[in-house]
Amino acid sequence: MVRLAAISAGVAIVALMGGIWYASQPDGDGDKYASCRNTQVAGGADTIGGPFTLVNSAGETVTDQDVITKPSLIYFGYTFCPDVCPLDTVRNAEAVDLLKSQGHEVTPVFISIDPKRDTPEAVGAFAANLHEDMIGLTGSEEQVKAASQAYRTYFRAQPGDDDYYLVDHSTFTYLVMPEDGFVEFFRRELSPEQVAERTSCFLDAAS
Numbered sequence: 001m002v003r004l005a006a007i008s009a010g011v012a013i014v015a016l017m018g019g020i021w022y023a024s025q026p027d028g029d030g031d032k033y034a035s036c037r038n039t040q041v042a043g044g045a046d047t048i049g050g051p052f053t054l055v056n057s058a059g060e061t062v063t064d065q066d067v068i069t070k071p072s073l074i075y076f077g078y079t080f081c082p083d084v085c086p087l088d089t090v091r092n093a094e095a096v097d098l099l100k101s102q103g104h105e106v107t108p109v110f111i112s113i114d115p116k117r118d119t120p121e122a123v124g125a126f127a128a129n130l131h132e133d134m135i136g137l138t139g140s141e142e143q144v145k146a147a148s149q150a151y152r153t154y155f156r157a158q159p160g161d162d163d164y165y166l167v168d169h170s171t172f173t174y175l176v177m178p179e180d181g182f183v184e185f186f187r188r189e190l191s192p193e194q195v196a197e198r199t200s201c202f203l204d205a206a207s
Contacts, residue, residue: 001095036201049182052147054139057124067135071203072107074174074186077154078167079112079126093131094174094192104203108134113155115144175199177206
């Protein structure tokens, strides 16, 4: 409970610093996704996301263009995470299956923020255990930091001298479209059904 509270506090700080907030009536003149948005981002949606270079489960260097070939739900976490990451990524996997039953193809993506422990093999096994279509990514410390900064996420390893340290991190899931980039973020309290419903709105608006 203490750890969950600490993570929640960290997420609140990140949301404040990053300028992400809920808007009851988001304005979106000329925005084809305006009717779908439940959130707003300070500076606009185009201030989140962008190019990244990471390493996939096969040890291959890939870019965002290699990974985001379909609408994608992107989550930043780590495989040793004892609580929120498994719950959040399972939620995303279930949302992807719900969307598939509606005829929508969406890729779940897991990006590790713990490159020290998360080898390509580790993220590959983690992703495969959650969903057959999930893409697991890691990279060097510099690559991971750059990807995290692009999506304005937060992470910080807790002090520790062994291999059992924990990592505080933000817990947003990002909906990213191949043509439009980042379009929306989802908080962790949403259910698979809610994520699928909100994602479906964006997919319908894009078509």
